Amino acid sequence: MSQEMRRDSLPETNDSGLHEKGLSKGTVGVLGLIVIGISCIAPAYTLTAGLGATVAEVGTSLPAILIAGFIPMLLVALGYRELNNAMPDSGTSFTWATRAFGPMIGWMGGWGLIAATVIVLSNLAAVAVDFFYILIAQLTGQEWIADLTKNLWINIPTTLVFIAIAAYISYRGMNATKVFQYVLVGFQVGVLLLFAIMAFTADAPFDRTPITWDMFNPAGVESFTAFAAGISLSIFVFWGWDVTLTMNEETTDPNKVPGRGATWTVLIIIALYLAVATAVLYFAGVGTTGLGAGNPDNQESIFAVLAGPVMGPLAILMSLAIMSSSAASLQSTMVSPARTILAMGYYKALPSSFAKISPRYMSPSVATVVSAAAAAAFYVVTRLLSENALWDTITALGLMICFYYGLTALACVWYFRGELFANARNFFFKFLAPLVGGIILLVMFFVTAVDSMKPDYGSGSNIGGVGMVFILGVGVLLLGVLVMLYSRVRHPAFFKGETIKTGKNLIL
Amino acid sequence: MKLLVGYTADERGAEAIELASAVVAGTKDAFVQIAIVLPATAPFTAIYPGGDHGYETILSAQVDRWAAEALALVPEGIGASVVARSVSSIAEGLIELGEEFEAHGIVLGGRKRHLGGFFMPGAIANALLHSSPLPVFMTSPASLENLREAGGQITRLTAFVGDRPGAEEIISLAARVANARNIKLRVANFVAHADVSEGSAGIDDHVRGIREYLDELVKELGIEASVEVIASGSIDTAINELSWQPGDLALLGSARLAAHRRLFIGPKAHRILGHLNVPMGVIPHLPSTR
Numbered sequence: 014m015s016q017e018m019r020r021d022s023l024p025e026t027n028d029s030g031l032h033e034k035g036l037s038k039g040t041v042g043v044l045g046l047i048v049i050g051i052s053c054i055a056p057a058y059t060l061t062a063g064l065g066a067t068v069a070e071v072g073t074s075l076p077a078i079l080i081a082g083f084i085p086m087l088l089v090a091l092g093y094r095e096l097n098n099a100m101p102d103s104g105t106s107f108t109w110a111t112r113a114f115g116p117m118i119g120w121m122g123g124w125g126l127i128a129a130t131v132i133v134l135s136n137l138a139a140v141a142v143d144f145f146y147i148l149i150a151q152l153t154g155q156e157w158i159a160d161l162t163k164n165l166w167i168n169i170p171t172t173l174v175f176i177a178i179a180a181y182i183s184y185r186g187m188n189a190t191k192v193f194q195y196v197l198v199g200f201q202v203g204v205l206l207l208f209a210i211m212a213f214t215a216d217a218p219f220d221r222t223p224i225t226w227d228m229f230n231p232a233g234v235e236s237f238t239a240f241a242a243g244i245s246l247s248i249f250v251f252w253g254w255d256v257t258l259t260m261n262e263e264t265t266d267p268n269k270v271p272g273r274g275a276t277w278t279v280l281i282i283i284a285l286y287l288a289v290a291t292a293v294l295y296f297a298g299v300g301t302t303g304l305g306a307g308n309p310d311n312q313e314s315i316f317a318v319l320a321g322p323v324m325g326p327l328a329i330l331m332s333l334a335i336m337s338s339s340a341a342s343l344q345s346t347m348v349s350p351a352r353t354i355l356a357m358g359y360y361k362a363l364p365s366s367f368a369k370i371s372p373r374y375m376s377p378s379v380a381t382v383v384s385a386a387a388a389a390a391f392y393v394v395t396r397l398l399s400e401n402a403l404w405d406t407i408t409a410l411g412l413m414i415c416f417y418y419g420l421t422a423l424a425c426v427w428y429f430r431g432e433l434f435a436n437a438r439n440f441f442f443k444f445l446a447p448l449v450g451g452i453i454l455l456v457m458f459f460v461t462a463v464d465s466m467k468p469d470y471g472s473g474s475n476i477g478g479v480g481m482v483f484i485l486g487v488g489v490l491l492l493g494v495l496v497m498l499y500s501r502v503r504h505p506a507f508f509k510g511e512t513i514k515t516g517k518n519l520i521l
Numbered sequence: 522m523k524l525l526v527g528y529t530a531d532e533r534g535a536e537a538i539e540l541a542s543a544v545v546a547g548t549k550d551a552f553v554q555i556a557i558v559l560p561a562t563a564p565f566t567a568i569y570p571g572g573d574h575g576y577e578t579i580l581s582a583q584v585d586r587w588a589a590e591a592l593a594l595v596p597e598g599i600g601a602s603v604v605a606r607s608v609s610s611i612a613e614g615l616i617e618l619g620e621e622f623e624a625h626g627i628v629l630g631g632r633k634r635h636l637g638g639f640f641m642p643g644a645i646a647n648a649l650l651h652s653s654p655l656p657v658f659m660t661s662p663a664s665l666e667n668l669r670e671a672g673g674q675i676t677r678l679t680a681f682v683g684d685r686p687g688a689e690e691i692i693s694l695a696a697r698v699a700n701a702r703n704i705k706l707r708v709a710n711f712v713a714h715a716d717v718s719e720g721s722a723g724i725d726d727h728v729r730g731i732r733e734y735l736d737e738l739v740k741e742l743g744i745e746a747s748v749e750v751i752a753s754g755s756i757d758t759a760i761n762e763l764s765w766q767p768g769d770l771a772l773l774g775s776a777r778l779a780a781h782r783r784l785f786i787g788p789k790a791h792r793i794l795g796h797l798n799v800p801m802g803v804i805p806h807l808p809s810t811r
Contacts, residue, residue: 040564041564107575188560349568352574356574
């Protein structure tokens with residue numbers, strides 16, 4: 014066979030190899046999907062990071078707001094699934110929103126996703142570092158070691174090292190195995206349940222607060238702004254759950270497994286969250302002194318304070334669970350902004366150099382470094398500016414998730430606008446669910462954004478009388494607008510619609 | 522002759538194609554099968570928040586571009602095609618592809634790395650050297666320079682042999698290859714003083730014994746080959762005493778420890794690999810090769 018002939022038949026040879034997607038096809042069952050879903054949510058991390066801040070907003074209505082927060086998440090995720098099925102080749106807020114609404118809004122959708130994941134990266138790293146020192150203190154019995162994390166000269170370099178390691182692992186394309194995930198998730202869930210049991214059976218709770226039905230009533234929240242803030246925080250604790258809905262061909266039965274896996278995952282997660290939330294309320298109450306969950310000193314990282322009093326020597330298990338789950342999430346989250354930055358570089362919405370793929374490890378190279386650098390920079394700035402950096406970051410993160418999720422949900426409605434009323438299924442999954450979910454999230458976004466301008470919002474840090482959360486959240490979005498306008502001048506091709514066509518039935 | 526190149530879209534990959542092209546050039550049905558291997562997608566590595574984020578699409582487009590670049594590196598007159606495949610382990614994937622495409626060997630580009638004074642082949646090369654049923658050819662920038670000096674032509678084969686029965690296999694294989702390409706064959710053996718127990722007089726006897734054995738072998742096989750037996754203080758110094766010419770290709774046999782039809786590189790061969798500045802091939806222990 015001649016060289017030329019072979020060369021002509023090249024695309025076929027390549028396609029056959031690549032698009033079969035390797036060995037992962039049909040390997041994940043319902044249990045596997047639940048494990049993947051829970052590992053993506055990382056409950057030990059989200060609870061320690063998000064519970065305190067949520068209590069600060071809604072007090073004893075914590076269980077209610079957790080349940081309420083799931084509803085917009087579910088509605089939006091249903092829309093996500095439709096987009097994912099319609100455009101499996103693109104699979105990101107950036108491309109979906111671009112195709113539905115055009116380049117400018119699409120660009121901001123991509124920026125929102127990158128910002129949200131970069132913020133969560135810096136928060137994950139910070140939590141991992143806190144519990145790293147707590148764990149060492151517990152292992153050695155030297156309590157002063159746990160306080161090292163409060164020293165910025167130690168905390169910031171350690172956090173940067175954690176981020177760098179995660180970026181390196183991500184760049185090398187190293188993957189977690191099935192066994193690793195099962196162990197990690199099983200351990201996490203087990204420790205959280207143990208915490209709940211020990212809190213409820215404690216001989217001397219700090220501030221015994223009886224569990225009442227009122228706690229489960231969303232109407233019990235004092236004000237709408239508190240409700241909105243609570244929702245955007247509880248969105249954060251469910252963030253990652255949508256992965257169960259978007260897994261299709263990896264599952265053993267694409268018709269049944271994703272639906273069942275997603276349902277079981279959310280039931281388990283809600284049960285776990287309610288158990289831990291009520292346990293915290295029962296044991297510590299919402300008082301603003303001592304161990305109370307309403308004490309601002311406790312709200313950055315609730316388990317860092319409560320695990321010891323509740324679990325005694327077993328608190329070391331909690332430290333291990335939180336450190337392992339946040340460190341594992343740190344690494345797997347690094348992939349997300351890197352891939353979105355890569356996609357934006359590839360479609361010329363950002364400089365093309367961001368689209369570089371490492372020929373050895375087949376992973377984004379420049380984009381991974383950029384993500385890690387952005388997370389590191391964000392962390393350093395927040396840590397230096399805010400007295401309560403973790404808390405403010407989580408609230409800003411809630412804002413960012415509401416923004417890009419809401420935008421993507423509306424993109425779903427707009428993208429499918431021609432077929433929304435074709436049948437009952439379309440009406441519900443492509444219109445009603447994403448529309449309601451998207452509107453709820455964007456309303457939460459605007460209410461929280463306006464509210465967060467107040468200097469006493471969140472942890473109470475402010476610059477020139479403007480709340481830190483507003484500066485972080487809205488500031489990052491405005492920075493996005495500036496970068497977009499700059500890109501538009503420097504790289505007009507994307508903004509002229511030359512790289513991604515708007516509308517349906519057009520191949521990228 | 523068909524060789525499978527484990528290709529990465531960088532200098533190593535280009536060097537591997539250059540070596541593979543030189544080795545197959547002039548043989549019947551000269552063909553370079555370029556393989557781009559990708560890590561298998563691992564579903565249990567959940568990306569937070571979920572989704573592929575469009576990566577598969579962009580990656581496959583990138584691989585298509587790399588494939589076109591790789592094909593352009595193969596000289597005229599040599600057949601070439603590219604296969605891209607997701608594999609669970611790169612070394613195993615290359616072996617599978619090598620067998621699937623009925624290649625006569627696998628070619629890797631590489632860099633010399635010294636770790637604590639010891640030469641270390643890369644992780645993938647190392648895995649191949651310990652498990653491949655196919656010959657493995659390796660190159661480095663320095664060794665490729667040697668090949669380029671000869672205008673990319675292989676001018677001589679040097680077969681490294683021990684004084685053990687396995688020598689016959691390597692010599693006869695090398696002779697067939699040399700014969701087919703009409704190039705010279707050299708048979709080389711190293712003796713380290715420390716390995717000989719009888720002292721300095723014993724060394725001379727030992728060297729003479731080996732030389733006679735190899736001469737006899739060459740004669741029995743009815744081939745033309747020069748025989749060099751080099752005795753020196755250590756393997757390292759012995760290797761440095763051997764002279765090289767542009768276009769040399771070294772062939773080593775797999776250690777006797779190897780499972781049947783599998784490569785296994787012994788400590789002595791490992792040392793030789795580390796010192797060579799010519800491209801080399803490591804041949805598994807085979808009763809016969811394709």
